[in-house]
Amino acid sequence: MPFEAKKTTLIAGELLTIEDAESLxxxxxxxxxxxxxxxxxxxxxxxxxxxxxxxxxxxxxWPQHAPLATWLHTALN
Structure with missing residues (x-):
């Protein structure tokens, strides 16, 4: 599973596939x-x-991977 669930935080793994969207x-x-x-x-x-x-x-x-972080930050803010 690409996620680790803490009490109030969901920690994502390296790769989130189409199958992971439902869990998210x-x-x-x-x-x-x-x-x-x-x-x-x-x-x-x-x-x-x-x-x-x-x-x-x-x-x-945000992701440490700079291109993804920039892309997500733009899309989500």
Whole structure:
């Protein structure tokens, strides 16, 4: 599983595939004030981006991978 769930933070792994979008959505729905840590993420499928655009979670940490961080920051802010 590409996620590690803490009490109020979901920590994403390096690669988020289309199959991960449903898990991401379910966690965000169960934790409406939860935060997302994307530090390790280097790639995410567009389905995950759609979940993020719809849910607008608080991003606790942006990806260390600069191109992805810039792209996500622009899309989500």
């Amino acid at each position: 959505l379910e966690w965000l729905l169960k934790h409406p004030r939860g935060q997302l840590d994307l530090t390790a993420c280097t790639h995410l499928h567009a389905a995950n981006l759609q979940v993020l655009l719809a849910a607008r979670p608080k991003i606790a940490a």
